[in-house]
Amino acid sequence: MASRVGLLLAPSSSLARNPPRARLPYPLPSHHLGRPTYRRFASSAPLRSPLWWPRQAPPLFSARAMSGSAGSPPYAAELAAAKKAVALAARLCQTVQQEILQSDIQSKADKSPVTVADYVHVGSQVLVSLALNMEVTSGSFSMVAEEDSEDLRKDSAEEILEHITDLVNETLAEDGSYNITLSKEGILSAIDTGKSEGGPSGRHWVLDPIDGTKGFLRGGQYAIALALLDEGKVVLGVLGCPNLPLASISNLNGSSCGDQMGALFSATVGCGAEVESLEGSPPQKISVCTIDNPVNASFFESYEGAHTMHDLTGSIAEKLGVQAPPVRIDSQAKYGALARGDGAIYLRFPHKGYKEKIWDHAAGAIVVTEAGGVVTDASGNDLDFSKGRFLDVDTGIIATNKQLMPSLLKSVQEAIKEKSQAPSPL
Numbered sequence: 142m143a144s145r146v147g148l149l150l151a152p153s154s155s156l157a158r159n160p161p162r163a164r165l166p167y168p169l170p171s172h173h174l175g176r177p178t179y180r181r182f183a184s185s186a187p188l189r190s191p192l193w194w195p196r197q198a199p200p201l202f203s204a205r206a207m208s209g210s211a212g213s214p215p216y217a218a219e220l221a222a223a224k225k226a227v228a229l230a231a232r233l234c235q236t237v238q239q240e241i242l243q244s245d246i247q248s249k250a251d252k253s254p255v256t257v258a259d260y261v262h263v264g265s266q267v268l269v270s271l272a273l274n275m276e277v278t279s280g281s282f283s284m285v286a287e288e289d290s291e292d293l294r295k296d297s298a299e300e301i302l303e304h305i306t307d308l309v310n311e312t313l314a315e316d317g318s319y320n321i322t323l324s325k326e327g328i329l330s331a332i333d334t335g336k337s338e339g340g341p342s343g344r345h346w347v348l349d350p351i352d353g354t355k356g357f358l359r360g361g362q363y364a365i366a367l368a369l370l371d372e373g374k375v376v377l378g379v380l381g382c383p384n385l386p387l388a389s390i391s392n393l394n395g396s397s398c399g400d401q402m403g404a405l406f407s408a409t410v411g412c413g414a415e416v417e418s419l420e421g422s423p424p425q426k427i428s429v430c431t432i433d434n435p436v437n438a439s440f441f442e443s444y445e446g447a448h449t450m451h452d453l454t455g456s457i458a459e460k461l462g463v464q465a466p467p468v469r470i471d472s473q474a475k476y477g478a479l480a481r482g483d484g485a486i487y488l489r490f491p492h493k494g495y496k497e498k499i500w501d502h503a504a505g506a507i508v509v510t511e512a513g514g515v516v517t518d519a520s521g522n523d524l525d526f527s528k529g530r531f532l533d534v535d536t537g538i539i540a541t542n543k544q545l546m547p548s549l550l551k552s553v554q555e556a557i558k559e560k561s562q563a564p565s566p567l
């Protein structure tokens with residue numbers, strides 16, 4: 142596995158060839174007078190200096206007190222940190238996706254794109270963890286995320302770990318916000334900050350470092366999805382969608398009238414939802430569409446038939462009277478597009494036995510609800526993110542505006558009943 146990746150993305154390959162880009166836009170929060178005790182290295186220091194990831198950021202400030210104080214909106218510092226973290230991770234993902242698409246690995250049996258996806262997941266997770274630790278200096282740090290370091294700690298993974306380390310450090314150097322390099326051990330420790338189980342108490346970041354892996358590999362939609370849970374509730378969410386146009390998707394099939402690519406959606410509880418570019422254009426408030434007649438509605442669903450029952454969603458749409466064909470896009474980009482009114486309905490019905498993970502929905506759900514939408518399971522229950530790494534949902538997840546929800550729920554329940562009564566194919 143390691144050698145395939147080594148062949149595919151040699152250290153300092155296109156990363157070194159790309160011209161340096163501007164620093165990411167998100168400034169350090171003004172409260173940020175102290176930092177975690179990272180060992181710093183001059184920017185000219187060689188990569189792979191022996192930096193060790195701190196186990197815990199020192200409790201210099203209380204983010205809760207900061208974000209609730211003196212007229213600042215709730216969770217303002219955390220939101221700024223989350224945007225910064227997601228934009229940084231998006232930069233790494235974009236670089237690697239370009240590499241994948243420019244190479245011919247999709248057609249070569251000996252260079253698995255899946256392996257490269259593992260590698261980008263880890264890099265993205267490390268960057269998010271690093272940025273959050275640098276920007277938010279509250280007491281302890283807890284993150285629920287997809288990756289852990291177990292496989293990378295094996296001797297056979299030495300080479301891949303080296304490449305991930307280079308990729309992360311080159312992304313950090315290009316960005317220039319942090320004068321810091323990570324050692325291999327630093328990378329491993331950073332990954333393992335995502336091992337939290339979440340739950341109903343305390344604060345937990347929830348991360349999908351690349352949501353929509355298949356879309357990422359295909360050159361389609363994917364998202365870096367980050368949310369914050371506080372006492373079991375999602376209080377903020379950020380969705381970085383590098384391949385989603387910043388302007389509305391006008392023809393509802395993935396293209397748009399605007400030509401700027403990349404959208405960063407964000408929402409904080411009680412404060413609404415916004416979209417801006419990944420480079421940090423002025424944020425624009427967004428809201429779900431106001432369609433109240435399903436005849437005029439369109440619906441989003443997973444691109445992959447393995448991830449949702451397209452036959453069931455087709456039957457729901459028919460019962461509801463939806464005329465437009467389904468809009469199939471990968472990842473939580475669907476939630477972002479729904480939140481700004483590009484379409485009216487989101488439907489997701491995994492095949493029997495699949496258990497939903499909180500990182501696949503936390504950020505997207507708050508972006509939609511803060512944009513005025515409703516997100517529930519197939520019985521109309523709110524999603525409960527307080528139960529650990531998994532969501533306990535009945536049958537599927539649906540989202541739409543408040544006007545359409547009652548008729549959508551009715552159609553969903555009828556379609557599910559019909560499907561359960563249909564004779565099963567032998």
Ligand SMILES: Nc1ncnc2c1ncn2[C@@H]1O[C@H](COP(=O)(O)OS(=O)(=O)O)[C@@H](OP(=O)(O)O)[C@H]1O
Nearest residue numbers: 351352353354443444445447448470471472491495
């Ligand atoms: N069998 C099955 N059923 C349902 N869902 C599954 C299944 N397998 C995976 N996943 C999860 O789906 C995530 C991708 O989200 P989407 O379904 O919205 O994307 S896609 O359009 O299908 O590509 C995907 O997220 P990523 O793994 O981050 O890509 C998975 O968490």
Ligand SMILES: [Mg+2]
Nearest residue numbers: 349352353501
């Ligand atoms: Mg996912």
